[in-house]
Amino acid sequence: MQKTCKNCKKDFDIRKEDLIFYEQIKVPPPLMCPDCRMQRRIAFRNERTLYKRACDLCKKDGISIYPSKTPFPVYCHKCWWGDGWDPTIYKMDWNKSRPFLEQFLELKNKIPRIALLVIDSINSDYTNNAAENKNSYLIFAAENNEDCMYSRLIHHCKTVLDCVSVYESELCYDCVDCKKCFKCLFSERLQDCIDVLFSFDMRNCQNCILCANGRNLSYCIENIQYTKEEFEKKKAEILNSYESIEKAKEKYKKLRANAVVKYASSVKCNNATGDYMYNCHDGVNLFDVRNSKNCSYVSDGEDPIDCQDVNNMYFNAERCYNVMGSLQSTNCICSVYVLYCNETSYSDSCYNCVNCFGCVGLNKKNYCILNKEYGKEKYQKIKEEVVEQLKNEGIYGEFLPPALSPFGYNETLAKEYFPMDEKGAGEKGFNWQNETSGTYGKETIKEEAMPESIVDVTEDILKEVLVCKDCKKNFRITKSELDFYKRMNLPLPHKDFECRHQDRMSRRNPRRLWHRSCMCELKNHPHDAQKCDVEFETSYSPDRTETIYCETCYQQEVS
Template structure:
């Protein structure tokens, strides 16, 4: 396996650091130096972040795609505004989708959901609308947590049911008649076709994955009728090791140390970002030791937030290829304010390969 460290846009290379070739010995020495302490690792990460700002990038991460717009896509056909989507066709506004067909406004959908609209969480579904967590079901509207059901409207948490409205069983004729009455009233109120109201969510917007992909502050979230959690779970001010006292190197950390070193598994740490307390588990410590990585100084939520910030946003801008003389235009997740040099696929391949 090629050995590369903090490099980008390289092909068929080995022993490179910050895109510069080095000998095998130099590579190992530099790698050990970077990982020798938390400060050195953070310094290298910041240098690489600045280094990437001047890099050439392809307008989108797409492989085997035709007539698509979006990012992180594989084997898609006629998909517009798709993100983290694969093996899908004829879709609009989909994310985290696999084998999704003829669907619109979908998230977390897998195993051939078809003719679905406005659904969050679907697996092997057909003709499902405005619903949440629907599995192997068909002809479903305004439902939540549905398993193996057919022709149901406005119910929650049922399995293997048919012709139900508000969790009550009806005959087929009664179901069709009552459903039309309900839809008619919803249309008069102007709410039919809307997704389930966000006010009904048991979670605050800032507690969900939505905050990772589409960050909003409290004011922005509440303007869109989302709930907000003022105080997220966790403890503060209980640390037994202060922020600046967390060991710099993994060699200074041990379990049940006989020599007076820090027994990190018995300590309570404090996040350098959010100031929330966190602990190191035994399995986690074993991983850091095996990989020769210094202990983190941030809790797992802030580390997750940092990783997510390195991904492109789920938003597109219309731009032109920045290669001189090229007039290709495209939809890209790289905003015009960013410093990367954005190329169309043809120009990128000519430059990098």
């Protein structure tokens, strides 16, 4: 079924499978295209914009994803989970004559929100959407790490800095999409590698610099065999100064642009489109998803089953639709951060709830609407009335409107994947945050005066205020960060965390798909013909310079 997106006016397709799903969960088909749907959901997720803000209950200073002025109170972790407040005292009676979402927003704005979303972490105050981290600083969407800094999507890592999507690795710096690596720097798509620098798509390699598509290599530079001594010399040369690293980065860019790539980064997947997928079965538009079954339009998910239009879903989410943020929830729709919930809709920040509708901040409740508890029958009756009203407004099943996000567009992941300025965001109904964290123009050392090599850096740098060469925001070097640079022989960065993060994210493919065909024309391949004719959905846009192969041609050529 073809439809025109209500938001961007582009045509989009609703698949037969999608229609069956909507029928099963009793929602009308969506009014917007998959991209606009994702944009709305992630505009409710502020991962990295942090502010200094005191807890409104215990008054202790702390760090929060909310700035000091918000319509709702903000509580620290201890207070939010403590007995000092009760979310049900804010309960509201459903008023038929007013729009439901207006009442829901009114409730949302009264209920305390938790300062940061952190679970079981030790000495890791500046982390968010994070769990079980130790001695870590500015890491996000991260779990089970120790001594890590300035990273996003890292899991089971030790002492990694400036990484994105890195698993089970140690002593890595500026790496993207790597797994089981040790002492790797400035690289992308490495697996089981040791001491690999400025390299792309390498497996089981050691001591390599500026290599691409390598398998089982050792002591190679630009994919050519060298001796150990030659390798060490080259490595020392590159790491010697900020300037030589920047030059190597330029070389790396060219190497990457000419590399052979598989149409999608997918392992053990079957009948699934998307990118950065592992063990995904039957679904479309999956990005950064692992172990999914029959799910579509999902990003950042682990183990979801029969879900559509969800993101940041972990621990076996089942039959959810239009949900942002969940652990182990089932049958939930149109909600944000519903953890361990079942049959919960239009709710925000609820835990262990069953049959709740339009609720905020509840824990272990049943049959609540706008935080007011009812008997089962009364609950069903009111719920039906609300659904009827939403249907009459033509919005039932659609994700929460952007005005209901507690964040400015520029604070959320939406800005990262769908960049817009204040005016553009405003026109689409998104909020905007004008309060900035951090300072500008307060630097005590100019970029030109920064030491070229780490050898020339003393602990005095910890007292200096640095300035980002891109956005001009001030930043500092922390003690453990400096220790890392010294240990790894890396020069100081000239950009603040956010700009470094943006650079890394730009090395990953976009969350969009194009229909293309395999570019292989190799004569020794089984397709024999002039050119392989396999077609696929790929996140490599047609204007990309890489050589894009289908699974078979890639395996034959690279492995």
